[in-house]
Every structure is written in C-alpha cells, then in structure tokens.
Amino acid sequence: MPWWDDLGERYLRSLGKTPEPNIRYHFKRLTMEGSAHYMKETYGLEQSIEEICTGVMSGIEFAYRDCIQCKPGVIDMLEAMRAAGVAMCVATATRRDCALAALERLDILRYFSALFTCTEVGASKTEPDIFELALSHLSTPRETTFVFEDSLHAIETAHAAAFPVMLIDEPASASDAEACQALADVRLKNFTAFSTL
Incomplete structure (x- = not known):
C-alpha cells in the first residue's frame, strides 16, 4: 500500500x-x-x-480514517465470495484501530468473521503465525484456504507454510513482481479480474 x-x-x-x-x-x-x-x-x-x-x-492514521478507498472490484469480489459461502477473515500488519476504521467506514467489515493483526499475534508476516491463527479460526482445509497478498515477504511466508497464495498486483510491490509471481498460485492484475476466475 x-x-x-x-x-x-x-x-x-x-x-x-x-x-x-x-x-x-x-x-x-x-x-x-x-x-x-x-x-x-x-x-x-x-x-x-x-x-x-x-x-x-x-x-498514516488519517489515511485509514478518511482517505483509503476500496480498489475497483473489491466489493464485487467480496459479494461473490460471500454468495459462494467462502469463509473470510482479515490478517493484517496494520494496527487494529486503523484497520477497523477503514473496514467500518467502507462498510466491508461485515464480510469478515474476524480480524487478526501482527501486533496482537506478536509476529510479522515473515513468520506464519498470523496465517496459522486465521486458518484455525476459519476451520478450513489449508490446501483450499487462499492467502490474498501483495507483498513478497508475506507471499514467501504463506507459500513456505503450504498455503495457496492469490497475488494481487500492487504498484508499491512492483520491484518484487517477478519473485511474487513465481510463488503465487493465482495472480490477479487487479480485483476486477476476480470475476474471470
């Protein structure tokens, strides 16, 4: 981001x-x-x-409270996943208060059953702890529990922990694009491309 x-x-x-x-x-x-x-x-x-x-x-607090918007296609993707009965939660490196401010303001918190933060888990996304906690909460099979990510270090961690990875291209991660693509199971150029899967 x-x-x-x-x-x-x-x-x-x-x-x-x-x-x-x-x-x-x-x-x-x-x-x-x-x-x-x-x-x-x-x-x-x-x-x-x-x-x-x-x-x-x-x-950055102001950005979460007032500025950050959903990327095009996010709402449609969340609606489609909810309609298909896909269990979803958030695993973020962002502080809880900031993440909640954005999710509530954008009215998308309702799509997720839980919110986990690296700070609360006590480990960054270079460790699989937050992904393991999310998996435990969702009670879904690891092999069908996709981790949606855009940063190389988190993709490396999820991949090493045997989670399937959905890469969402992010301009801020452009320098790592090739390495991210090599590890991802599915790659989307943007969220609107989700409807083509």
Missing part, C-alpha cells in the same frame, strides 16, 4: 535523522514494534518504543 512506503523515512526525518537507503526493506518486513526497535537501535532514538510507534502511526 503506497501510504506505507515512506512512513519510517518521514518519521526519522521529522526527528532530524537521515534514513538509510534500505530502511523500506526493514520496515516492510517487521511488525510496527519491530520497526520501532530497529529505528531506536539503528538511529539512537531517545523515544520509547511506544512513542516511536505512536509517532510513526500518526503519519
């Missing part, structure tokens, strides 16, 4: 720090708390982990 692309960089610059060129790599692969620990140690920040998390998230 492009809103997340430079979140860590913006926060560090607001503190007068110069972000290293590879900070996006670290930020994408860690939980919010993990990112805060990384920034505190790497950049010698005096703020507590909680203060760093709050500072970073202040740069």
Whole structure:
C-alpha cells in the first residue's frame, strides 16, 4: 500500500535523522514494534518504543480514517465470495484501530468473521503465525484456504507454510513482481479480474 512506503523515512526525518537507503526493506518486513526497535537501535532514538510507534502511526492514521478507498472490484469480489459461502477473515500488519476504521467506514467489515493483526499475534508476516491463527479460526482445509497478498515477504511466508497464495498486483510491490509471481498460485492484475476466475 503506497501510504506505507515512506512512513519510517518521514518519521526519522521529522526527528532530524537521515534514513538509510534500505530502511523500506526493514520496515516492510517487521511488525510496527519491530520497526520501532530497529529505528531506536539503528538511529539512537531517545523515544520509547511506544512513542516511536505512536509517532510513526500518526503519519498514516488519517489515511485509514478518511482517505483509503476500496480498489475497483473489491466489493464485487467480496459479494461473490460471500454468495459462494467462502469463509473470510482479515490478517493484517496494520494496527487494529486503523484497520477497523477503514473496514467500518467502507462498510466491508461485515464480510469478515474476524480480524487478526501482527501486533496482537506478536509476529510479522515473515513468520506464519498470523496465517496459522486465521486458518484455525476459519476451520478450513489449508490446501483450499487462499492467502490474498501483495507483498513478497508475506507471499514467501504463506507459500513456505503450504498455503495457496492469490497475488494481487500492487504498484508499491512492483520491484518484487517477478519473485511474487513465481510463488503465487493465482495472480490477479487487479480485483476486477476476480470475476474471470
């Protein structure tokens, strides 16, 4: 999601720090708390982990509350899946309050039976914990429980844990597109393409 692309960089610059060129790599692969620990140690920040998390998230909360919209085709896809009796839940790296703000505002929370966050699970999507928890909640067979993802590290994790992966192309992940496609079981250029499956 492009809103997340430079979140860590913006926060560090607001503190007068110069972000290293590879900070996006670290930020994408860690939980919010993990990112805060990384920034505190790497950049010698005096703020507590909680203060760093709050500072970073202040740069994106407004987007979840007021700006982020459903991509074209999402509602139709969710309706089709619900009509077919597909059990669905959300497994996100986003903080619960932010995810709920967007899901409720967009009136799509009703499609999902649960919301799981990496922070609450205690592991980023470089570990399968959140996917395993979602699977346990859904009580569906692993081999038919698709993980919808757009980031390489999460796709690698889901694939390694033997989940089928549905890749949704995302401009923010364009640099990893080839690697993502190699691991995905199904690839959609966008959500409107779901109707062609």
